[in-house]
Amino acid sequence: MSTELPELAAPPPTGAGGSSPAPTRRTFIATSTVVGGAVVAGSVVGGTSLIGGEEAAAAERPPSSRVSLTVNGTRRSLTVDNRTSLLDLLREHLGLTGSKKGCNAGACGACTVLVDGHRVNACLTLAVRLEGAEVTTIEGLAEGEQLHPLQQAFIDEDAFQCGYCTPGQIVSGVGCIQEGHTGSPEEIREWMSGNICRCGCYVKIVRAVRQTAGRK
Amino acid sequence: MHPFSYTRASDTREALNAGRDGGRYIAGGTTLVDLMRETVERPETLVDITALPLGEITVTERGGLRIGALVTMSEAAAHAKVRTLYPVVSEALELSASAQLRNMATIGGNIMQRTRCTYFRDVTADCNKREPGSGCAALHGVNRTHAILGTSDACVATHPSDAAVAFAALEARVHLLGPDGTRQVPFVDFLLRPGSTPHREQALRSGELITAVQIPPLPRPLRSGYLKVRDRQSYEFALTSAAVALHVRGGVIREARVAAGGVGTVPWKLPAVEQHLVGERPSGALWSAAAAKAADGARPLQHNRFKVELLKRTVERQLRVVGGTE
Ligand SMILES: Cc1cc2nc3c(=O)[nH]c(=O)nc-3n(C[C@H](O)[C@H](O)[C@H](O)COP(=O)(O)OP(=O)(O)OC[C@H]3O[C@@H](n4cnc5c(N)ncnc54)[C@H](O)[C@@H]3O)c2cc1C
Numbered sequence: 001m002s003t004e005l006p007e008l009a010a011p012p013p014t015g016a017g018g019s020s021p022a023p024t025r026r027t028f029i030a031t032s033t034v035v036g037g038a039v040v041a042g043s044v045v046g047g048t049s050l051i052g053g054e055e056a057a058a059a060e061r062p063p064s065s066r067v068s069l070t071v072n073g074t075r076r077s078l079t080v081d082n083r084t085s086l087l088d089l090l091r092e093h094l095g096l097t098g099s100k101k102g103c104n105a106g107a108c109g110a111c112t113v114l115v116d117g118h119r120v121n122a123c124l125t126l127a128v129r130l131e132g133a134e135v136t137t138i139e140g141l142a143e144g145e146q147l148h149p150l151q152q153a154f155i156d157e158d159a160f161q162c163g164y165c166t167p168g169q170i171v172s173g174v175g176c177i178q179e180g181h182t183g184s185p186e187e188i189r190e191w192m193s194g195n196i197c198r199c200g201c202y203v204k205i206v207r208a209v210r211q212t213a214g215r216k
Numbered sequence: 217m218h219p220f221s222y223t224r225a226s227d228t229r230e231a232l233n234a235g236r237d238g239g240r241y242i243a244g245g246t247t248l249v250d251l252m253r254e255t256v257e258r259p260e261t262l263v264d265i266t267a268l269p270l271g272e273i274t275v276t277e278r279g280g281l282r283i284g285a286l287v288t289m290s291e292a293a294a295h296a297k298v299r300t301l302y303p304v305v306s307e308a309l310e311l312s313a314s315a316q317l318r319n320m321a322t323i324g325g326n327i328m329q330r331t332r333c334t335y336f337r338d339v340t341a342d343c344n345k346r347e348p349g350s351g352c353a354a355l356h357g358v359n360r361t362h363a364i365l366g367t368s369d370a371c372v373a374t375h376p377s378d379a380a381v382a383f384a385a386l387e388a389r390v391h392l393l394g395p396d397g398t399r400q401v402p403f404v405d406f407l408l409r410p411g412s413t414p415h416r417e418q419a420l421r422s423g424e425l426i427t428a429v430q431i432p433p434l435p436r437p438l439r440s441g442y443l444k445v446r447d448r449q450s451y452e453f454a455l456t457s458a459a460v461a462l463h464v465r466g467g468v469i470r471e472a473r474v475a476a477g478g479v480g481t482v483p484w485k486l487p488a489v490e491q492h493l494v495g496e497r498p499s500g501a502l503w504s505a506a507a508a509k510a511a512d513g514a515r516p517l518q519h520n521r522f523k524v525e526l527l528k529r530t531v532e533r534q535l536r537v538v539g540g541t542e
């Protein structure tokens with residue numbers, strides 16, 4: 001079966017495949033903040049030191065397009081290499097590293113975000129296609145200091161171990177609750193099956209979703 | 217991923233023009249982006265067709281259904297008319313992929329999706345489908361999930377779609393629009409068996425656009441449903457599956473539509489099973505006798521012999537469930 005998961009649930013190095021050495025997590029966070037600021041001002045991304053392996057592979061300046069979208073309530077206008085996924089846009093260009101890269105192939109759900117209210121896999125979404133879209137990531141769920149009820153339920157239920165799948169689980173859970181597929185634990189399991197948890201926290205994840213749905 | 221240019225078609229004419237110039241249509245992107253990342257697909261131009269007016273589901277006269285090519289899998293599965301008229305379609309869709317993928321993926325893209333054969337997805341492996349003439353690594357390789365029906369020495373890969381199995385069973389038609397106008401192709405002729413040309417997968421002409429899948433009306437009352445057997449309970453492709461629709465009146469089966477998935481190089485229509493059922497009275501003995509014909513002509517490979525028996529049992533079980541006796 002080709003829905004196999006990668007051996008490690010760890011994010012690949014940011015510069016994988018490129019000629020420059022991969023930045024450490026610390027330098028990555030520092031630089032991305034700077035670029036994140038520049039992006040709001042409407043600069044060109046891609047061709048910076050932060051471009052991913054796929055983008056770096058092109059010799060000439062690769063075909064790019066301008067796109068305007070709203071991410072967690074903030075309007076962003078930028079030029080992206082056409083190959084940039086929404087997941088890489090969020091993580092590498094906007095500094096929003098909550099959404100995780102597990103398989104980069106639609107097979108794990110770690111990258112789940114809401115686009116115009118619907119849960120989707122950010123790894124299979126090309127950023128260039130999101131003109132006018134509203135994107136909500138795990139970073140956009142809380143209201144100030146007030147966690148989203150499902151975030152709080154994950155803490156109360158202890159619904160994670162390593163936490164790698166958790167942002168995707170929570171955003172997917174928000175979608176699942178909105179869709180109304182929370183009638184029974186079985187129904188939640190089926191409709192949350194697009195989110196794999198390597199630590200096997202499923203029982204508590206289902207409990208957290210059920211509780212939150214019931215509260216509404 | 218190779219670089220590509222990107223355009224958004226605002227109407228059908230623009231899309232066809234871009235398609236004529238060699239552009240590749242992208243709908244949900246869940247097959248195409250994945251395979252582009254693996255460099256299995258290397259389009260130079262992507263033509264975004266999501267703005268085209270192909271997102272409607274309409275009931276045709278006498279209770280058939282026309283599902284627009286850009287209707288998402290989740291929209292089609294949730295649609296009240298699909299659920300009441302053809303549960304076999306909504307069930308096949310809901311048992312596919314994940315909620316996230318179904319929100320993105322479209323009906324047109326679903327029937328166009330490419331095989332999940334691991335050698336096809338691995339650009340370092342020999343694969344006639346990906347690179348004609350290079351050989352077939354699956355033939356004597358790890359072929360547990362591969363096809364037992366409709367195979368050739370050139371390719372033994374399954375068509376992975378679940379919805380396509382329901383469409384094949386119901387004898388749907390694919391509506392196409394090309395530079396020379398519209399045409400319709402019966403579902404069984406739309407997806408091609410590999411033969412000696414496994415790289416040719418659909419009867420789609422260059423630049424042609426799928427506009428809809430149309431399910432013909434069937435006499436009522438009609439009972440239908442989809443059963444999928446797989447290695448895990450959800451978010452997994454079928455090892456075997458069965459789409460069944462039965463019209464029973466006066467205690468006699470008047471119409472039967474049966475197809476199997478996970479076993480064929482294309483969704484596998486089962487006319488011998490259908491013929492065995494028509495004119496008979498539902499009974500446990502009938503279901504097993506009919507299902508015994510489901511694997512006729514099967515050519516199992518080294519690692520997928522189990523599919524022969526599993527297929528018969530899958531069809532028998534689903535006949536029982538839909539037929540409602542025993
Ligand atoms: C992890 C995973 C698990 C999955 N599990 C299942 C499963 O269990 N069952 C199942 O059935 N499927 C499954 N799928 C496959 C999924 O259903 C397909 O990827 C999806 O249906 C493709 O639709 P799309 O709109 O995203 O197509 P796209 O990726 O946009 O396009 C696919 C192909 O169709 C062409 N195309 C698209 N629309 C048109 C049109 N209107 N006219 C002409 N050409 C067109 C494109 O050019 C491209 O070649 C799975 C996928 C993944 C990633």
Ligand code: SF4
Pocket residue numbers: 331333334335336342343344345346351352353354355370371372373414
């Ligand atoms: S079975 Fe078909 S798709 Fe798989 S390796 Fe052989 S030729 Fe390629």
Ligand code: FES
Pocket residue numbers: 100101102103104105106107108109110111112121122123124
């Ligand atoms: S990263 Fe695994 S589904 Fe997107």
Ligand code: FES
Pocket residue numbers: 009159160161162163164165166196197198199200201
């Ligand atoms: S993968 Fe570790 S908590 Fe889910």
